[in-house]
Amino acid sequence: MGAPTWVWLVTVVAILGLLGFDYVFHVRKAHTPTLKExxxxxxxxxxxxxxxxVGVLVIGGGAMGGEYFAGYITEKALSVDNLFVFLIIMTSFRVPREDQQKVLLFGITFSLIARTGFIFVGAALINTFAWVFYLFGLILLMTAGNMLKPDDDSHGENFVVRLARxxxxxxxxxxxxxxxxVEDGKRILTPMLLVMVAIGGTDILFALDSIPAIFGLTQNVYIVFTATAFSLLGLRQLYFLLDGLLDRLIYLSYGLAAIxxxxxxxxxxxxxxxxxxxxxNDGEAVHVVEISTGLSLSVILGVLVVTIVASLFSKRGRAQNAIANARRHAAAYLDSEYTADPAERERIHNALLAERDIIVSLGPKYLQLAREETPLMELLERALASHTAAVDRGEATPAGPPKILREE
Incomplete structure (x- = not known):
């Protein structure tokens, strides 16, 4: 199992303690976390x-430490990709901003349970059948190919959600x-339950990709479990930290496909x-070059650095990110159920203005791209008109001079 029983017990208790801390101190009271938080x-x-x-490196040695870091970085990168789908799900279900933390934490908890089950099943299969390595390798190659296909936003409602409806x-x-x-004296489901079902269902699909990936870096079950668990912890905070930047990582899927x-x-x-x-080969071992953990770690880090830097410096990425966020924030501002916090509504409006300014600053090519997004233009105008009306009523602060997206 890769570690003594007492080490497993201490690790599991520590991870459950961190999850419990999040439930008690962070999501018990619904609120929108600040950027600083x-x-x-x-x-x-x-x-x-x-x-x-570092502890694994010191106690277990360089090979074991390298396997942990390679696994952790890979799983963390894959978890960022998961955030794209979480964003799509919560946008499609119109989850109130203050309640998104609880949805994410449920998803993380469910994911940790599901992946733990997959880890032990995977370890049992690997120990019993050597051919499972072929299967895991083919799964990853197919997943890499699927990542290169055009994105689709069909993650909002999976089969279980449609059935529940x-x-x-x-x-x-x-x-x-x-x-x-309770409505009309009857106890009924709320959309919150359906959101959690959707998050849980997609988590299972993600586990089918991520577990073979980390088993490709190490077969030490303890390292697989801890690298996976630590990559999931903090994912809730990362969602809000990267809020508004997710769509800008336009080359991340290519990088993950390569990894x-x-x-x-x-x-x-x-x-x-x-x-x-x-x-x-008549059932005999084939003498081939095996890729070392050090080389694996170097390739993973190198690919991630290149794809992230390329995404951040891409004008197309900035435009795509600004347009997607402007659409999302405008819809959120106009949705009376999205948030009841005046400060949060002001934050959304300020973000909307910043995104509008970015689109204008990128030049005629990307400005024209935004102008061709007719639903976006209508949303922006309605959101800004709504804010102007709120200013007139004394419920919001005035914005700066407008920058025009529509052609005069």
């Missing part, structure tokens, strides 16, 4: 993960963070080295 706690969780890795009466409106509410394809090849090479399948 998100940054502070994201840094704390990353620091905990890195300190744990058909079988049960679901309220049209949220009742705080409650899963059930998964690399690990898939690594797994297949390892499978050939351990081969016992009769129709491959």
């Amino acid at each position: 998100s940054a502070t706690w994201s840094a704390i969780y990353v620091a905990i993960a890195l300190l744990f890795g 058909r079988l049960f009466h679901v309220s049209e409106h949220y009742d705080g963070d409650k899963l059930f509410t 998964l394809a690399f690990i898939g090849v690594k797994l297949i090479l390892h499978a050939l080295h351990e081969n016992n399948i009769p129709f491959i």
Whole structure:
């Protein structure tokens, strides 16, 4: 199992303690975390993960430490990709801003449980059947190929959610963070329960990709579990920290596809080295080059750095990010159920103005791209008109001079 029983017990208790701390002190009272709060706690969780890795490095040696860091970085990168889908789900379900933390924490908890189950199943299969390395390698290569396909936003409602809507009466409106509410004397579901089902369902799909990926870097079950767990802890804070930047990482999917394809090849090479399948080389091991943990870690870090830097410096990425965020913030501002906090509404409006200014500053090419987004233009005008009306009523502060997106 990769570690003594007492080490497992201490680790599991510590991880459950961190989750419990989040439930008690962060999401018990619904609120929207500030940028400072998100940054502070994201840094704390990353620091905990890195300190744990240093401990593994000191106690377990360089090879074990390298496997942990390679696994942690890979799983963390994949978890950022997961945030894109979480954003789509919560936008499509119109989850109130103050309640999004609780939804995310539920998703993280469910994901940790699901992935733990997959880890032990995967470890049992690997220990029993060497051919599983071939299967995991093919899964990663197929996943890498799927990541290169055009994005689709069909993650909002999966089969279970559609089935629940058909079988049960679901309220049209949220009742705080409650899963059930009472309408006309009847106890019915709220959309909050459906959101959690959607998050849980997508978490299972993510686990089918991420667990083979980390088993491609290490077969030490303890390292697989801890790297996965620490990559998930702090994901809630990271969501709010990266809010508004997710769409800007336009090349991240290409980078993750390259990493998964690399690990898939690594797994297949390892499978050939351990081969016992009769129709491959008469059941004998195939002498091939195996990729070291050090090389794996270097490739993973290198690919992530290149893709993130390229995304941040891309004008197209800035335009795509600004347009997507402007659409999302305008819709949120006009949705009376999205937030009841005046400060949060002001933050959304200021973000909307900043996104409008970015689009204008990028020049005629990207300004024209925004102008061609007719639903976006209508949303912007309605949101800004709504804010102007709020200013006239004394409920909001005036904005600066407008920059025009529509052609005069």
